[in-house]
Amino acid sequence: xxxxxxxxxxPTGYLHIGGARTALFSWLFARHHGGQFRLRIEDTDRxxxxxxxxxxxxxxxxxxxxxxxxxxxxxxxxxxxxxEAAHQLLSAGKAYPCYASPEELAAMREAAKAQGKPMGxxxxxxxxxxxxxxxxxxxxxxxxxxxxxxxxVADGVQGEVRVANLQLDDMVLLRADGTPTYMxxxxxxxxxxxxxxxxxxxxxxxxxxxxxxxxxxxxxxxxRFAHIPLIHGPDGAKLSKRHGALGVEAYRDLGFxxxxxxxxxxxxxxxxxxxxxxxTEQAIAWFDLDAVGRSPSRFDMAKLTNLNxxxxxxxxxxxxxxxxxxxxxxxxxxxxxxLAGMEGLKERAKTLVDLAESARIYVERQTPDDKAKKQxxxxxxxxxxxxxxxxxxxxxxxxxxxxxxxxxxxxxKGVKLGQVAQPLRAAVTGRIVSPPIFEVxxxxxxEECMARIAQNTAITL
RNA sequence: GUCCCCAUCGUCUAGAGGCCUAGGACACCAGCCUUUCACGUUGGUAACACGGGUUCGAAUCCCGUUGGGGACGCCA
Numbered sequence: 001x002x003x004x005x006x007x008x009x010x011p012t013g014y015l016h017i018g019g020a021r022t023a024l025f026s027w028l029f030a031r032h033h034g035g036q037f038r039l040r041i042e043d044t045d046r047x048x049x050x051x052x053x054x055x056x057x058x059x060x061x062x063x064x065x066x067x068x069x070x071x072x073x074x075x076x077x078x079x080x081x082x083x084e085a086a087h088q089l090l091s092a093g094k095a096y097p098c099y100a101s102p103e104e105l106a107a108m109r110e111a112a113k114a115q116g117k118p119m120g121x122x123x124x125x126x127x128x129x130x131x132x133x134x135x136x137x138x139x140x141x142x143x144x145x146x147x148x149x150x151x152x153v154a155d156g157v158q159g160e161v162r163v164a165n166l167q168l169d170d171m172v173l174l175r176a177d178g179t180p181t182y183m184x185x186x187x188x189x190x191x192x193x194x195x196x197x198x199x200x201x202x203x204x205x206x207x208x209x210x211x212x213x214x215x216x217x218x219x220x221x222x223x224r225f226a227h228i229p230l231i232h233g234p235d236g237a238k239l240s241k242r243h244g245a246l247g248v249e250a251y252r253d254l255g256f257x258x259x260x261x262x263x264x265x266x267x268x269x270x271x272x273x274x275x276x277x278x279x280t281e282q283a284i285a286w287f288d289l290d291a292v293g294r295s296p297s298r299f300d301m302a303k304l305t306n307l308n309x310x311x312x313x314x315x316x317x318x319x320x321x322x323x324x325x326x327x328x329x330x331x332x333x334x335x336x337x338x339l340a341g342m343e344g345l346k347e348r349a350k351t352l353v354d355l356a357e358s359a360r361i362y363v364e365r366q367t368p369d370d371k372a373k374k375q376x377x378x379x380x381x382x383x384x385x386x387x388x389x390x391x392x393x394x395x396x397x398x399x400x401x402x403x404x405x406x407x408x409x410x411x412x413k414g415v416k417l418g419q420v421a422q423p424l425r426a427a428v429t430g431r432i433v434s435p436p437i438f439e440v441x442x443x444x445x446x447e448e449c450m451a452r453i454a455q456n457t458a459i460t461l
Numbered sequence: 462g463u464c465c466c467c468a469u470c471g472u473c474u475a476g477a478g479g480c481c482u483a484g485g486a487c488a489c490c491a492g493c494c495u496u497u498c499a500c501g502u503u504g505g506u507a508a509c510a511c512g513g514g515u516u517c518g519a520a521u522c523c524c525g526u527u528g529g530g531g532a533c534g535c536c537a
Contacts, residue, residue: 010537045536075537102535109533118463119533140535158466167464167533175535182537206465206532229467230530264473267486271474274485293474295467296530303473303487313500348499358498406496421496433498 003035004196007061007068008075008186010042011053014247015060017299018201018231021265025228026199027066028266028287038193039068043076044185060248064258065280073193075185082180082188085218086141086173094217095173097139098125120169123147141174143217151209156197156226156289163209171210183207187214190223199226199289202296226289229269229296251304255351257315260308268297277310309350317342320355327356330363337362340443344435358433361440366430368456375426376457383413384423388453399442406438427453 005026009019030037041057043049061068089095100108100121109119126144133139145168152162173184180188190198205227215222251261263278270293272278272286312320321338324330330338341362349355360366368376376384387409394405406420413420425437428449434440441449 008537012537042537048536098535105534113462116462120463161465163464169533172535177535179535181535186537201531202466203531204537207537209465227466232530234472267473269473274475276473276486293467297474298472300472300487306487309499350499403496410496416496418496425497431497435498437496 002196003030003033004038004194005030005035005199006038006040006190006193006195007066008040008042008189008200009057010045010048011050011057012045012048013053014056014249016247017251017265020060020064020248020261021231021268022199022201022228023061023066024064024262024265025270025287025292026197027068028283029197029199029289030069031284032287035196036069037066038070038195039072040189040193041072041074042182042185043074044079044180044182046076049076056247056249063252064248064261073189075189078185078189078192079180081192082185083174083178085188086180086184089143089173089217090141093144095141095143096126097130097133098142098170098172099133099137099139100124101137118167118169123170126170138176140172140176142170143173143214145170145210145213145217151212153205153208153212153225155205155208156199156224157229157292158202158205158227158294161205163206165213168209168213171214173214183210183214187211187218187220191215191218191220195223197224197226199228202227202229226292228292229294231268232296232298234298234300255353255355256304256308257311257352260304260311263311264304264307268299269293277307305350312349312352312355313347315346317346320346320352323352324356324359327353328359328363334363337443341435341440344439348435358435361429361431361434362443365452365455368426368430369432371432372426372430375423375432380419380423380426381457383409383415383420384427384453384457386413387420387424397442397446399436399438402438402441427456430456 007019007023007026009015009023015023027037029035039061041049041054043054058072086095090097098121105121108122112119112122121142125139125142130139146165148165150162150164151168152160154160171183172181174180208225208227212222248261252258259280262280262283266278266283266287267276270287270291272291275282275286278286317339320342321335324338325335328334328338338359341359345355345359349358374380387406390409391402391405394401406424407417410417410420421437422432424441425434426432428437428441428444430452444452
């Protein structure tokens, strides 16, 4: 049977980093095995689900390059089907109505805790005659789960995990208003969608025992499960909005490339020997569950940034110009300069935001900053003047030509090339850091350079 | 409280009993390269949580301790 995986987020917020990795792993697994990767929106919590969140999830996955097969399934639309499964269990005697009130339930939990027993429903309506039901109380429907033996999960990542059935209580299948609970919905949907491999966060591991009991009750074959460890924040605590749990679009806005994100997320919890830089094609070829680690990992911005710098250097110049143009508001006229300068810019940038910032020198004239100003006084300024006088006396404005002249001047004056280049850089770019200055000057052209120098220094030509 | 999972440099990890004086990557420090910065390059600091076993031999297997995490909803 061909592999079918799914990613099943609830649309209560953006697609966060943990969800993104889960989606990536499921996607890679499906692609590796030539199967399907499907998307299901778990929107049964009407109060918390929003359309905006659904949109954000779609956009997040698209940005990451994780394409899904077929149409997304909206879980709420299938509520009737879920309820049908519960009623089927009810008539088969595998489920029963329970009339316990919320207050009773709370009391049960407290009592169980006090006695050192697992917290949960005590099964008081399990074998009770429904005729004893309190009048006017709509019941919930609970699964009549096995009280003996144990339930085993043969997990693709965690190995064999088992728990005594006594630890598990009779879960609610249908709420008092007749709507299905998450546990029921997931099982029915995964079954109906033909999901063969459920890859999800570790936080679902204990749910899995209950879900397997449900599969058994419904006489369905459970899928294979794989629970991947959670991602923690830099402080080791659960990932919260405070540090890493931003939506993927936040990382996009921070200037990260999707391929860098994919590579980073892939290496968080998965490895292939000492490989670090892994293309998506390579990842598809290599990815499998046996190389997924079992321990949680921490989110490390520094490593993501490093990877991003790598992919930035690798990226096509035209693509990068397209990506930074909106940040810069660069007119069509300036695109040729950006394109010409991109080679030199991109190897110095860590993020698209950095890149855009450093690219401003090609887009607009900059007022010298404080450090640049220091290069435009005294001895430095004198050297600059001499360089300009010399440059003006010769024809040609290529990077090589300008550099040769600067070298000649430096040699004649017995100074280092930097002493000529730095004032020049300051006058032309307004900064003390930039791509090679002669290259910058060549791209800008003589006219623009002279205008900037005149504007930024007292030198008149 | 009950149950489940986890544990190698600061971080991500390699390691499936001898190949480990524990390897790589990021970060950090120092040198080199160099018109600045970055890249690149050379070197360095830095880890098997602890305690018991098993074994000729343990980072690797077993048990315990400690420390993290997760789950116990008519949320998903």
